[in-house]
Amino acid sequence: MANATPFESVHEKLGANFDIFNAWRMPADFGDPLVEQTAAYETAAAFDLSHFGRIQVKGDDAPALIDYLTATPTAGLTDGSVIWALLIAEPGNITDLVRITRVHNTYTILTSPAKRQLVLELAEKAQQTAGLADVKVSPITEKTAMLALYGPKAADILSRILPFEIDLEPGQVKGVNFFMMNLEVVRGSFIGTDGLELICPKGAASMAGTAIAKYRDRENIVPAGTLALDSALVQAGVPYSITNSTEGSKLTPADLNMTGLVDMNKDFIHKPALEASFKKGTTKTVAGLKTAKGTRHTDLRIQYDDAEIGFCPLTVPSPTLDSNLGLAVIDSEFTAFDEEIQVFGEDLVLPGQLTNLPFDPAANANVCKP
Numbered sequence: 001m002a003n004a005t006p007f008e009s010v011h012e013k014l015g016a017n018f019d020i021f022n023a024w025r026m027p028a029d030f031g032d033p034l035v036e037q038t039a040a041y042e043t044a045a046a047f048d049l050s051h052f053g054r055i056q057v058k059g060d061d062a063p064a065l066i067d068y069l070t071a072t073p074t075a076g077l078t079d080g081s082v083i084w085a086l087l088i089a090e091p092g093n094i095t096d097l098v099r100i101t102r103v104h105n106t107y108t109i110l111t112s113p114a115k116r117q118l119v120l121e122l123a124e125k126a127q128q129t130a131g132l133a134d135v136k137v138s139p140i141t142e143k144t145a146m147l148a149l150y151g152p153k154a155a156d157i158l159s160r161i162l163p164f165e166i167d168l169e170p171g172q173v174k175g176v177n178f179f180m181m182n183l184e185v186v187r188g189s190f191i192g193t194d195g196l197e198l199i200c201p202k203g204a205a206s207m208a209g210t211a212i213a214k215y216r217d218r219e220n221i222v223p224a225g226t227l228a229l230d231s232a233l234v235q236a237g238v239p240y241s242i243t244n245s246t247e248g249s250k251l252t253p254a255d256l257n258m259t260g261l262v263d264m265n266k267d268f269i270h271k272p273a274l275e276a277s278f279k280k281g282t283t284k285t286v287a288g289l290k291t292a293k294g295t296r297h298t299d300l301r302i303q304y305d306d307a308e309i310g311f312c313p314l315t316v317p318s319p320t321l322d323s324n325l326g327l328a329v330i331d332s333e334f335t336a337f338d339e340e341i342q343v344f345g346e347d348l349v350l351p352g353q354l355t356n357l358p359f360d361p362a363a364n365a366n367v368c369k370p
Contacts, residue, residue, distance in 0.1 A: 002020050002023055002024055002025040003023060003024045003025065003051070003142065004024075004025055005024060005025065005026055005027075005048050005050045005051065005145070006050055006145040006202045006205030006206070006209075007048050007050065007145060007147065007205050007206075007208075007209040008025070009206065009209075010206065010209035010210060010212075010213055011027045011048065011209075011223075013213065014030060014213060014216075014223045015030055015031065016028070016029070016030055016223070016225065017029050017030070017031075017225070019226070021051060021113065021226050022051055022113035022114045022244075024050070024051035024113065026048060026050075026051055026225070026226045027048060027223075027225040027226060028225045028226055028227050029224075029225035029226075029227050029228065030222075030223045030224065030225055033224075033225060033227040033228040033231065033317075034228075034317060034319040035222065035319075036222055036223070036224035036225060036227075036228035037224070037228040037231050037232050037235075037318075037319050038319040038320070039151060039222035039224065040150040040151050040191065040193055040195075040224065040228070040232055041151065041152075041193060041319075041320060042151065042152070043151050043152070043153050043220050043221075043222065044149050044150070044151035044152075044153045044154045044157050044219070044220065044221050044222065045149070045150050045151055045221070045222045045223075045224035045228065046147065046148070046149050046212050046216070046221050046222070046223050046224060047147070047148045047149075047150060047224050047228075047229050048146075048147060048148075048226075049146040049147065049148050049190075049197065049229075050141075050144075050145050050146050050147075050205075051113040051226075052110055052111060052112065052113055052116075052141075052146060052190075053109070053110065053111030053112070053113065053115065053116025053117075053119060053120075053139075053141050054108055054109070054110060054111075054116075054139075054140045054141045054144055054146065054199065055108070055109040055111065055116065055119060055120055055123060055137065055138065055139055055140065055141075056106065056107070056108055056109075056136075056137075056138045056139075056140050057106070057107040057108075057109065057123065057135060057136070057137050057138075058105060058106040058107070058135070058136055058138075059105070059134045059135035059136050060105070060134040060135070061132040061133065061134040061135035062105050062106070062107055062135050063105065064130065064132055064135075065123070065126060065127055065130065065132050065135045065137075066100060066107050067266070067268070068126050068129075068130045068132075068267065068268055068269055069087060069122065069123055069126045069268065069269060070085040070086065070087060070098075070100070070268060071085070071086045071087070071088050071253070071261065071262045071263065071268045071271070071274065072084070072085035072086050072261045072262065072263065073263045073266065074100075077100060077102050077107075078102065079102055079103065079104055079105075080102070080103065080172050080173055080174060081101075081102055081171060081172060081173065082099055082100065082101045082102070082171060082172070082173050082186055082188055083099070083100055084097065084098070084099055084261065084367075084368050084369055085097075085098055085099075085100055085261065086098075086253055086258060086261045086262060087119060087122055088253075088268065088269065088270040088271070088273065088274050089118075089122070089270060089273075090270050090273055091250075091273055091277075092252055092270065092273035092274045092275075092276060092277035093249065093250050093251055093252050093277075094243055094249075094251060094252065094253060094256070094258075095115065095118055095119060095122055096111050096112055096115040096118065096119050096243065097112065097238070097239065097240070097243060097258075097261075097368065098110055098111050098112070098119065099188075099190070101173040101184065101186055102173070103173060103174065103175040103184060104175070106175075108140075108184060108199065109123070112240045112243070112244055113240075113244075114240075114244040115243075115244065116139070116141055120137070120139050122269065123137045124137055125269065126269045129269060130269075142202070143201065143202055144199055144200060144201060144202055145199070145200055145201075145202050145204070145205035145208070146197060146198070146199050146200075147197070147198050147200075147205070147208050147209065147212070148189065148190075148195055148196070148197040148198070149195055149196050149212070149221065150189045150191060150193050150194075150195035150224075150232075151193055151194065151195060152193070152194055153220075154194060154195045154196050155168075155187070155194065155195075155196060157215075157219045157221065158196050160215075160219070161211055161212075161215050161219070162211075163178070164176055164178055166185060166187070166196065168185065168186075168187035168196070169187060170187050170188055170194060171187065171188055172186075172187050172188075173185065173186045173187070181200065181201055181204050182201070183198060183199065183200045183204075184198070184199040184200075185197070185198055185199075186198075186199070190229075190233060190236075190238060190367075191229070191232040191233055191235075191236045191238070191367070192236035192237075192360075192367040193232075227296070227316075230314070230316060231296075231316035231317065231318065231325075234314065234315075234316050234325050234326060234327060235316075235318055235320075235321070235325055235359055235360060236358070236360075236367045237288075237327065237357050237358045237359065237367055237368065238367055238368060239256055239258075239286065239327055241313045241314040241326070241327055242256065242286070242313055242327050242329060243256075244313075245313040247311055247313075247329070248313060248329065251284065251329065252274070252277045252278075252282065253274070254277070254278060254281070254282040255282050255284040255285070255286070255329065256284075256286045256329075257285060257286050257357075258368065260369075261368065262274070264278075282332060283331060283332055283333070284310075284329050284330070284331065284332055285329070285330060285331075285332040286327060286328065286329055286330075286357070287310075287327075287328050287330055287337070287354045287355065287356065287357065288325065288326070288327065288328070288354065288355040288356065288357045288358075288359050289302070289312050289315060289325065289326040289327070289328040289343070289352055289353075289354060289355070290321075290323045290324065290325060290352060290353050290354075290355055291315060291323065291324045291326075291343055291350045291351070291352040291353075292323065292324065292350060292351075293317050293318070293322055293323050293324055294317060294324055295317070296314065296315065296316050296317070297314070297315045297324070297326075297343075297345050297348060297350075298313060298314050298345070299311075299313065299345060299346070300312040300313070300314075300315065300326070300343050300344065300345045300348075301343070301344045301345070302328055302330060302341055302342070302343055302344075302352070302354075303341065303342040303343075303344060304334060304339070304341045304342070309330050309331045309334045309341070310328050310329050310330030310331060310334075311328065311329055312326040312327065312328040312329075312343070313326075313327075314326055314327075315343075318359070320360065321359060321360065325359055327357075328354065330354065334354075337353070337354045337355055337356065340352070340353060341353065341354060
């Protein structure tokens, strides 16, 4: 049975069309995913992020566990900050790309929707391997809700709606106690735009969602569904469409050009496996894929000159770049990005073009950086 988002009743009142995403019944859209995604770039779009994983780590040994768990440098994860980090599985491939917040000595790991259980298991294994006793790792996804307002006007809008001051710069996070409820507010986003994210107890979700619904007309807030969010993630270059796929889950940071998130001078869980994979090298690389603008397509193969050279799990229409976009894993020897390729799917053949990433440098500025 699919998990229900705590904001379900609010979504129903706003006319959401629902579908199942990673075992969650989420709003797919509210009428037009392209309009919803455009709002995230131009005004403000409200996204339900409750299906993203949330794992809390606290205790005197919490900083040591977070540092050992991640292959990414954590020196910048000071009180009141948030970073992107890579977690490595035992064979040396990527477990997940996560964001981690810190409020005092309490950390919240924000996982991709498909990987929360794997990340929890890895955190528990890291605690045991490192012998850290004074730390508690708690899954809080189903006890909490997560709501985001993304877009250039998000901060101004929420400063007028929320009953407490935000006062956050991009990349900052703060804890708020409101009516005896502990809330966490993050300035930033998964998709490269400015925005604010609220993590609250599940019981407070209705109040938070109702506030957005109440002021949406006055503040020009656009309710946005998971289809628009998935499209924005692709356009921002966040590789969840790859890492959450069957083939993509076998890839290493080198395969996805993400070695900038790895510090081989520190100790972390499964470091020897990653070292071994780096020594073997990679025959893969990640590139952008553009095809004619249309509907979403999944499970695509890429062919050049009658030879299969890679795959793309998902292409999505972009409201700003007038084409379908996807993140593709291709043979690294293929570098002729100026030549046309063929994209194959079930009952689908399309011409396409590979391109360097990011698709949009402005929207990619703060995505996947340590």
